[in-house]
Amino acid sequence: MSQAAADATVGPATHCPYCALQCGMYVSDGEITPREDIPANAGGLCQKGWTAAELLTSPERLTTPLLHGSPVSWDDALDHVAGRIEAVRAAHGPDAVAVFGGGGLTNEKAYQLGKFARVALRTSQIDYNGRFCMSSAAAAVNRSFGMDRGLPFPITDIARADAVLFAGGNVAETMPPFVRHLTAMRSAGGRLVVVDPRRTPTAKMADLHLQVTPGTDLALALGLLHIAIADGHADLGYLAARTTGFEAVRTSVSAWWPERVERVTGVPVARMREAVRILGEAERAMVLTGRGAEQHAKGTDTVTAFVNLALTLGLPGREGSGYGCVTGQGNGQGGREHGQKADQLPGYRRIDDPAARAHVAAVWGVDPAALPGPGRSAYELLDALGTPDGPRALLLFGSNPMVSAPRAGHVARRLAALDLLVVSDFVLSETAAVADVVLPTTQWAEEYGTMTNLEGRVLLRRRAVTPPRGARTDLEILRGLAERLGCGEKFPADPRVVFDELRRASAGGVADYSGITYERIAAETGVFWPCPETAGEPHPGTPRPFLDRFATPDGRARLVPVDHRPPAEDVDEEFPLYLTTGRVLAHYQSGAQTRRIRPLAEASPEVFVELHPDLAERLGVASGDRVLVRSRRGAAEAVARVDTSIRPDTLFMPFHWEGVNRLTNAALDPSSRMPEFKVCAAALQRCEDGERREDGERVA
Numbered sequence: 001m002s003q004a005a006a007d008a009t010v011g012p013a014t015h016c017p018y019c020a021l022q023c024g025m026y027v028s029d030g031e032i033t034p035r036e037d038i039p040a041n042a043g044g045l046c047q048k049g050w051t052a053a054e055l056l057t058s059p060e061r062l063t064t065p066l067l068h069g070s071p072v073s074w075d076d077a078l079d080h081v082a083g084r085i086e087a088v089r090a091a092h093g094p095d096a097v098a099v100f101g102g103g104g105l106t107n108e109k110a111y112q113l114g115k116f117a118r119v120a121l122r123t124s125q126i127d128y129n130g131r132f133c134m135s136s137a138a139a140a141v142n143r144s145f146g147m148d149r150g151l152p153f154p155i156t157d158i159a160r161a162d163a164v165l166f167a168g169g170n171v172a173e174t175m176p177p178f179v180r181h182l183t184a185m186r187s188a189g190g191r192l193v194v195v196d197p198r199r200t201p202t203a204k205m206a207d208l209h210l211q212v213t214p215g216t217d218l219a220l221a222l223g224l225l226h227i228a229i230a231d232g233h234a235d236l237g238y239l240a241a242r243t244t245g246f247e248a249v250r251t252s253v254s255a256w257w258p259e260r261v262e263r264v265t266g267v268p269v270a271r272m273r274e275a276v277r278i279l280g281e282a283e284r285a286m287v288l289t290g291r292g293a294e295q296h297a298k299g300t301d302t303v304t305a306f307v308n309l310a311l312t313l314g315l316p317g318r319e320g321s322g323y324g325c326v327t328g329q330g331n332g333q334g335g336r337e338h339g340q341k342a343d344q345l346p347g348y349r350r351i352d353d354p355a356a357r358a359h360v361a362a363v364w365g366v367d368p369a370a371l372p373g374p375g376r377s378a379y380e381l382l383d384a385l386g387t388p389d390g391p392r393a394l395l396l397f398g399s400n401p402m403v404s405a406p407r408a409g410h411v412a413r414r415l416a417a418l419d420l421l422v423v424s425d426f427v428l429s430e431t432a433a434v435a436d437v438v439l440p441t442t443q444w445a446e447e448y449g450t451m452t453n454l455e456g457r458v459l460l461r462r463r464a465v466t467p468p469r470g471a472r473t474d475l476e477i478l479r480g481l482a483e484r485l486g487c488g489e490k491f492p493a494d495p496r497v498v499f500d501e502l503r504r505a506s507a508g509g510v511a512d513y514s515g516i517t518y519e520r521i522a523a524e525t526g527v528f529w530p531c532p533e534t535a536g537e538p539h540p541g542t543p544r545p546f547l548d549r550f551a552t553p554d555g556r557a558r559l560v561p562v563d564h565r566p567p568a569e570d571v572d573e574e575f576p577l578y579l580t581t582g583r584v585l586a587h588y589q590s591g592a593q594t595r596r597i598r599p600l601a602e603a604s605p606e607v608f609v610e611l612h613p614d615l616a617e618r619l620g621v622a623s624g625d626r627v628l629v630r631s632r633r634g635a636a637e638a639v640a641r642v643d644t645s646i647r648p649d650t651l652f653m654p655f656h657w658e659g660v661n662r663l664t665n666a667a668l669d670p671s672s673r674m675p676e677f678k679v680c681a682a683a684l685q686r687c688e689d690g691e692r693r694e695d696g697e698r699v700a
């Protein structure tokens, strides 16, 4: 069926609003039908996708701007915001106004937000919540491959592999249609190895589960590499032809002999050897990482260690093999390419590169010298709000840091210290609820735009329903503010016009979109970047960018020596347990959307903490008990869930509810500035009557 015929019969073809798999779907009269033509899901959807339309007509939908909680007209709201911005800038300078974006925003919005910050506000203070998601993997592969594209191969390549090692990803819950690619691989005789402190649904389907102590994935990767070299699995021909740095890495991992790694990680030597044998003997093999390995204060080095393993085995840049990072947020890939990062200009260009500044400034029609330099990373930006040297006003789009930021109790106090907090959202999220101004925006199925999925495939999000009266797109909101700040003509609100400008701004950059058009995306069910514009035959796009050379100056991948170190906060007498966080099947990120969808809220109604039966017995806790989990930063109440799938020294909590991130540690990776969400020291006790805490903050 042609696209036009399909649209006419089952409704406009679009994509799910949630995760980076970006499952294709049709939306018509509130009904969702999965698309068969998008390889990532090929007719499948998860529970979140099937129910996504419910929020379009939710009674909790915002349709009127709010000023200090009271409905006002759009003109009054935008006049107020622009006036306050002008006043803050006049008093404190341009960096006193900050912008915070999101990894779920379309490419057009992410691009426009970066331009709005640099051109309309002239502020360097912009970053986004993707810093909490993808930044460690991005920093690592930029260093090793010279380019950050989550999967540098089509997702369907996974089914052709003979072995996959997946460190820190639980796709069976976070993106269930992904599982079909792993299942196809295993049905054809392939083997799956999963690294995770929990026996997750993904670990349960694996041939081998390496149940690491939280915070020790890096030591495990070093140990696997040590064994791979010792057992003769290093592909010396590939290493000589396509890489640099192997000798230094070989020397560095010699100190990580298997028994030492077993002591650090808790993974038996025999299991490590079996994992290496599975990978080393496979004709085609893949190493994948997810947030479990990446969200650490050493996440960049952890990913680097897994990349070193993949390179030593000769995998990246070979068809059917490779290293890939499984991106999380809906536009986690595109959102990190087009300028909403503190150090970045569109096309994945660096903001401190004079040539990049000159190119982008020419597209924007401004003087390169007028563009600000790099700003603060996401947590550092939130941490500086309302301080003497920090921003006094914050414009926030597509994010809910009251729930999703680490050390969230502290972040809540920083938000409260602002002179102006403006939130654009379609529901009253926890952060919108404390904003001075709330601007009601449109949702996924109500607007056009492009999203780039975890494969680097640029997809078209089509408008399937008419937005409610009163809601505006983020592009319209930015246009309205820019008009009031005297530069409205530079901020078109039509997504196609914005995309055409993005194409020009990205031309020649690492993430080159200049050869991609809405028409091509529709005709080809997505186009892989880089895709430069050409004078003759259109560029076909680049499904596998590293087949001939890596994106480094010499075309070779770099092996980089890294070393293990303990978590930023280790367990002790007062906080004797590791706490790790993650997601559940029914909810997405901060839960602002999915907690408002009835079937999802019923499936997973409240926050829980998972603990092992041995630990539960020691603490006198049973499933269903209300317990208090404490860390050095705060406390959160939860329902106990006793389960053998977790290590006896570890607690697990899903982060979709307010309170969980009051516990997490904001220690940052030195390269990526990723906070250490995945491990901190904690204590757990039964909640006796009278002990329940309202705000969860620890007083002492």
Ligand code: SF4
Binding pocket: 016, 017, 018, 019, 020, 021, 022, 023, 041, 044, 045, 046, 047, 048, 049, 050, 174, 175, 176, 177, 178
């Ligand atoms: Fe697909 Fe992810 Fe949406 Fe589920 S949440 S339907 S896996 S895009």
